[in-house]
Amino acid sequence: xxxxxxxxxxxxxxxxxxxxxxxxxxxxxxxxxxxxxxxxxxxxxxxxxxxxxxxxxxxxxxxxxxxxxxxxxxxxxxxxxxxxxxxxxxxxxxxxxxxxxxxxxxxxxxxxxxxxxxxxxxxxxxxxxxxxxxxxxxxxxxxxxxxxxxxxxxxxxxxxxxxxxxxxxxxxxxxxxxxxxxxxxxxxxxxxxxxxxxxxxxxxxxxxxxxxxxxxxxxxxxxxxxxxxxxxxxxxxxxxxxxxxxxxxxxxxxxxxxxxxxxxxxxxxxxxxxxxxxxxxxxxxxxxxxxxxxxxxxxxxxxxxxxxxxxxxxxxxxxxxxxxxxxxxxxxxxxxxxxxxxxxxxxxxxxxxxxxxxxxxxxxxxxxxxxxxxxxxxxxxxxxxxxxxxxxxx
Ligand SMILES: O=C(O)CCC(=O)C(=O)O
Ligand SMILES: [Fe+2]
Numbered sequence: 001x002x003x004x005x006x007x008x009x010x011x012x013x014x015x016x017x018x019x020x021x022x023x024x025x026x027x028x029x030x031x032x033x034x035x036x037x038x039x040x041x042x043x044x045x046x047x048x049x050x051x052x053x054x055x056x057x058x059x060x061x062x063x064x065x066x067x068x069x070x071x072x073x074x075x076x077x078x079x080x081x082x083x084x085x086x087x088x089x090x091x092x093x094x095x096x097x098x099x100x101x102x103x104x105x106x107x108x109x110x111x112x113x114x115x116x117x118x119x120x121x122x123x124x125x126x127x128x129x130x131x132x133x134x135x136x137x138x139x140x141x142x143x144x145x146x147x148x149x150x151x152x153x154x155x156x157x158x159x160x161x162x163x164x165x166x167x168x169x170x171x172x173x174x175x176x177x178x179x180x181x182x183x184x185x186x187x188x189x190x191x192x193x194x195x196x197x198x199x200x201x202x203x204x205x206x207x208x209x210x211x212x213x214x215x216x217x218x219x220x221x222x223x224x225x226x227x228x229x230x231x232x233x234x235x236x237x238x239x240x241x242x243x244x245x246x247x248x249x250x251x252x253x254x255x256x257x258x259x260x261x262x263x264x265x266x267x268x269x270x271x272x273x274x275x276x277x278x279x280x281x282x283x284x285x286x287x288x289x290x291x292x293x294x295x296x297x298x299x300x301x302x303x304x305x306x307x308x309x310x311x312x313x314x315x316x317x318x319x320x321x322x323x324x325x326x327x328x329x330x331x332x333x334x335x336x337x338x339x340x341x342x343x344x345x346x347x348x349x350x351x352x353x354x355x356x357x358x359x360x361x362x363x364x365x366x367x368x369x370x371x372x373x374x375x376x377x378x379x380x381x382x383x384x385x386x387x388x389x390x391x392x393x394x
Contacts, residue, residue, distance in 0.1 A: 010038045010039065011056075012083060013027065017046075027074075035056065046093055049075060054081075075097065075100065077093065105237040107232060108237070110218070113215075117152075117219060119151050121148055121373060123147035125322055126380045128338060130317070135282075142380075144334070145340075146332070149330050154328070163207055166250075171351075175203060197252035198250060221233045227372055228371055233364075235360065235361065236292070236361065239273055240267075251342060253345060259342040264337075267281065267282060287368055293362075300326070300355055307346055308343060311332060320381050326356070
């Protein structure tokens with residue numbers, strides 16, 4: 001423990017190098033105002049931006065206070081012990097960081113099973129291009145949407161449909177309800193992107209635990225592991241958007257429904273919480289930062305082309321759109337910050353719902369951008385066509 005001895009009545013706070021000195025000063029002021037204790041700072045090594053407070057029983061009020069005064073995302077941790085000179089504060093901080101991650105399922109990897117399933121990347125689209133400034137770097141960024149066929153076979157489709165209590169010929173009103181929670185994030189608030197048949201959160205919870213969904217998830221993870229040298233795939237944790245946005249969603253659009261554009265989530269727009277405290281706030285696809293990806297499946301036994309109901313994607317700068325056809329066995333991967341919408345089935349589909357199941361994933365690739373489709377994309381929509389200077393730079 002560096003910094004030597006401190007005066008009576010003063011405790012220490014250990015801060016990692018990622019926290020600049022003005023922030024350390026602000027933190028000490030906040031602690032004085034909120035906890036009523038004088039802190040002296042000492043530096044520690046940790047790759048996370050974090051601050052560990054000596055002998056502090058309850059850090060929650062300080063975290064709330066920090067958010068209220070608009071402090072930047074910072075992992076604030078409390079050590080219930082006081083530190084004597086033999087105390088290895090760096091190791092104590094590392095243990096506290098790991099404990100926090102485990103508590104909030106921030107880096108919990110999903111299980112994977114090797115599968116024989118052959119897959120084909122049927123659509124590989126770049127959309128919504130723009131320059132991004134982050135952490136002193138500037139780059140041309142595009143979102144990706146990819147349709148992968150063959151990951152889901154007929155047997156898995158059938159068991160997914162069963163687990164969803166989904167009847168192919170019409171919505172089963174004992175399990176499905178109108179205007180069920182639509183887990184979309186519009187700017188900062190949850191909003192409705194159209195009334196849709198959906199499942200209650202209790203049903204979604206048991207659906208998420210079903211063998212069929214676990215099998216689907218493990219195939220998706222196996223695919224993502226094949227796409228990346230090194231990747232940790234986790235389910236969207238409650239720590240990111242609260243318990244209103246779970247790791248799974250289910251939809252049953254029928255003819256006559258209307259839907260608006262929405263995004264599933266944007267890591268740059270997350271509310272303050274354990275997720276942002278731990279990872280900070282970074283644009284989706286920033287290298288080394290969490291990538292929010294949805295994996296969408298259509299577990300329908302058959303779907304005729306004239307029944308319609310594609311998932312549509314929007315390029316906001318140009319207004320161009322691209323439609324991806326629903327197909328049994330297809331998995332559509334999309335960046336969660338891409339604007340998209342459900343299209344209702346045509347009259348030809350009669351009362352048949354075009355079911356979809358959405359898995360919300362967070363991909364972590366150390367130092368890199370986690371991938372879910374090969375580079376380069378096959379289709380480039382609207383603003384995703386790189387400007388000449390972006391090509392020059394690469
Ligand atoms: O079913 C679809 O086409 C898309 C569903 C969707 O975007 C969602 O549930 O967030
Ligand atoms: Fe969505």
